Amino acid sequence: MPSFTSLAIPALYQTSRQFAPRSMTALRRAQFSVKTSQKPEVVTFEEIDSLIKKKDKNVVLIDVRDANEVAQGVIPTSHHVxxxxxxxxxxxxxxxxxxxxxxxxFGKDDEVIFYCRSGRRSGMAFDYAKGQGYNGVRNYSGSWLDYEAKSKGQ
Structure with missing residues (x-):
């Protein structure tokens, strides 16, 4: 009677070959077929500054701070929720x-950026929206403190 390994190894080898790419070209094509245009989930000051200067209406900027904090100042073009x-x-x-x-x-695939005072609450808003299927959401982790400090230096 043949041993287990003599029967199992050829069967596993044959199964794995069914799913293996036929060539290195196929492997590279598979690696780069992933959508590469998706933006990172964390936004930088430079991106925010560029959005404001371009007055990009395709991106929704949402301030999740409390009303008394918003009264102290906001990032231009933002909305308050x-x-x-x-x-x-x-x-x-x-x-x-x-x-x-x-x-x-905004829709589930629209680009939406959340910000708050320091990034904690905007991260919570981001996590909640992402969990609800909003794929275009991003987080300005530096938030108001970062924006205020860097925009004054310009």
Whole structure:
């Protein structure tokens, strides 16, 4: 009777060959077929500054700080949706969202950047939105403190 290894090894080898790429070209093609245009989830000051200067309306910048913090200053072009309201806001129908927050609700694939004072709350908003299927969300981790310090230096 043949041993287990003499029967199993050729079968495993044959199975693995079915899924192996036929050539290095096929392997490279598979590696680079992943969508490379997807932006990183963390946003830099330079990106924020560029968005403001271009007045890019395709990107929604959302301030998740409390109203008293927003009164101290905001990043230009941003909209205010407090972190405490994010869960409810994302579940609102489009028209009700627009009525309540004063801007058009973004879609699940639209580019949206959250910021707060230092990056903690915007990270929470980012995580929640990502968990709800919003694929275009990003986080300005430096947030208001970073923006304020660097924009004054320009």
């Amino acid at each position: 407090p972190l405490a309201n994010i869960q409810e806001a994302l579940s609102l129908p489009d028209k009700e969202f627009e009525h309540r927050y004063g801007f058009k609700k």
